[in-house]
Amino acid sequence: MTKFSDLGLAAPVQKSVAAEGYETPTPIQSRAIPPVLQGRDVVGIAQTGTGKTAAFVLPILTRLLAENKQAPGLSCRCLILAPTRELAAQIGDSIAVYGRHTGLTHVVVFGGVKHGPQVRALARGLDILVATPGRLLDHVADRKARLDLTSIVVLDEADQMLDLGFMPALRKILQMVGKPRQTVMFSATMPPPIRALADDFLRDPVTVAVTPQAKPVERIEQGVLYVKSDEKRQALIDVMAPEAGKRAIIFTRTKRGADRVAKLLTEYGHKAAAIHGNKSQNQREKALAAFKAGQNPVLVATDIAARGLDIDGVELVVNFELPNVPESYVHRIGRTARAGASGRAVALVAPDERGLLMDIEKLTGLTIRGLNDAPPISGPIRPVQKQRGQGGGQRRGGHGGAHRGQHGAAQGSGQGGGQKRSRNRRRKPGGAQGGQRQSA
Ligand code: AMP
Numbered sequence: 001m002t003k004f005s006d007l008g009l010a011a012p013v014q015k016s017v018a019a020e021g022y023e024t025p026t027p028i029q030s031r032a033i034p035p036v037l038q039g040r041d042v043v044g045i046a047q048t049g050t051g052k053t054a055a056f057v058l059p060i061l062t063r064l065l066a067e068n069k070q071a072p073g074l075s076c077r078c079l080i081l082a083p084t085r086e087l088a089a090q091i092g093d094s095i096a097v098y099g100r101h102t103g104l105t106h107v108v109v110f111g112g113v114k115h116g117p118q119v120r121a122l123a124r125g126l127d128i129l130v131a132t133p134g135r136l137l138d139h140v141a142d143r144k145a146r147l148d149l150t151s152i153v154v155l156d157e158a159d160q161m162l163d164l165g166f167m168p169a170l171r172k173i174l175q176m177v178g179k180p181r182q183t184v185m186f187s188a189t190m191p192p193p194i195r196a197l198a199d200d201f202l203r204d205p206v207t208v209a210v211t212p213q214a215k216p217v218e219r220i221e222q223g224v225l226y227v228k229s230d231e232k233r234q235a236l237i238d239v240m241a242p243e244a245g246k247r248a249i250i251f252t253r254t255k256r257g258a259d260r261v262a263k264l265l266t267e268y269g270h271k272a273a274a275i276h277g278n279k280s281q282n283q284r285e286k287a288l289a290a291f292k293a294g295q296n297p298v299l300v301a302t303d304i305a306a307r308g309l310d311i312d313g314v315e316l317v318v319n320f321e322l323p324n325v326p327e328s329y330v331h332r333i334g335r336t337a338r339a340g341a342s343g344r345a346v347a348l349v350a351p352d353e354r355g356l357l358m359d360i361e362k363l364t365g366l367t368i369r370g371l372n373d374a375p376p377i378s379g380p381i382r383p384v385q386k387q388r389g390q391g392g393g394q395r396r397g398g399h400g401g402a403h404r405g406q407h408g409a410a411q412g413s414g415q416g417g418g419q420k421r422s423r424n425r426r427r428k429p430g431g432a433q434g435g436q437r438q439s440a
Helices: 011-019 027-037 052-067 085-098 116-123 133-141 158-163 167-176 192-201 229-243 255-267 281-293 326-333 351-364
Strands: 042-045 076-081 106-109 126-131 152-155 182-187 206-209 220-226 248-251 272-275 298-301 316-319 343-349
Touching: 011 052, 011 085, 027 042, 027 052, 027 182, 027 206, 042 052, 052 076, 052 085, 052 126, 052 152, 052 182, 076 133, 076 167, 085 106, 085 126, 106 116, 106 133, 116 126, 116 133, 126 133, 133 167, 152 167, 158 167, 158 182, 158 192, 167 192, 182 192, 229 248, 229 255, 229 316, 229 343, 255 272, 255 298, 272 281, 281 298, 316 326, 326 343, 326 351, 343 351
Parallel strands: 042 182, 042 206, 076 126, 076 152, 106 126, 152 182, 220 343, 248 298, 248 316, 272 298, 316 343
Antiparallel strands: none
16 A cells, blocks of 8 residues: 655655644545656546545645745746635645645635735745636736746636636636646546546646545435425424534525525524525634534535535535535535544425436435335426536626635734644635625
8 A cells, every 4th residue: 555655745745744644645645646746737536535635735735845946926836726715715724734844835815805915915926826716817817916937737626617607717727827837637527628628728637536435425324305395494394303403504505595594493493504605705704613613503505515615523414405416416415424424414305306316316326215205296207407517607806805824924814814724624714706606
């Protein structure tokens, strides 16, 4: 079995990995770290939870240290693009942890918060910039950031960026980045537009694919409660009654739905908060912090919160409505059963959602246990055509903000800044990039 010491990582990086208690590299790490270290382009097919963040952060820190260059003002040596605020912040947290002994600088920028702190951080030049695409393009348009001197680019969760409508922005950004560059792309799935992106922008990439060691879906006790649409609220109250005080996430399809469900649960004595794209950054951070601290054990969320959140101890996920895209179901229920724990997921399925359920069962290869009898349905149930890239094109401009995280300097200063924490206890600000997704 490969050891971290065999991979050729810089000593300060190995030191942080050891301090995190990682004993052996995960499969994606053993396979992706060597080609990234060699400067090769890499396509990694891996989901959150496989250790993919360290798979690119560790070798990139090593390469940046070896080059020992200084980034001129407004530029960054490495750019990491992520689809949502949470994910960007989470990657920033990981860089802070893994890069603790390197002295390399990083900043996280995303929409929904002020421009000022981000602009000031960018002005100095950075080793690593973690950004969501819309806000980054805002800074470039304002001439507060330049990408022509960047030599390493990472696209994380590329398929979610596609779903959120970021494809034009991604292409634009990749065209601006200096050449020759190293490009590393991670995606849980490889739909044709992502494949085309790789073909157009990556040079002779090494492809590494892993499936999670134990697919989270297999460790989760899943059930379906067949209800009529107008019975869902009562069904939710019944499902939640024995769960008082336990950490649970309820997923709804719309922002208004999330607010309504949070209100309903509160009326029934649950401490619940809603998190979605219409909430301010501050509200989202507060709701998440209260959830993590256990003050609000119930979080009601739209899909935007489904990915990236890595919170231990979520015992139950309730799908108040099934998502339109079956992969989202897997991401939603993956919020439970983190870190080897088991978990439960209950879906409230109305007659018009039976096709969506069928799509989910097809994707996961599992028949989800009925918690009550499925009522007969008139006519055949048909799978629903999956629609990609319909998350509403990204809207740019107007939202701004920085999540600063720098090590080597200014720890903890600035907006959301530089929290040093173990990756296993990561805190992320809530929400997605400022206001881009219609239903989230
Ligand atoms: P990721 O897939 O990057 O979101 O990582 C999932 C989780 O795995 C994070 O909480 C990491 O701290 C943890 N992790 C990453 N690499 C390792 C490793 N080699 N050994 C143990 N845990 C790890």
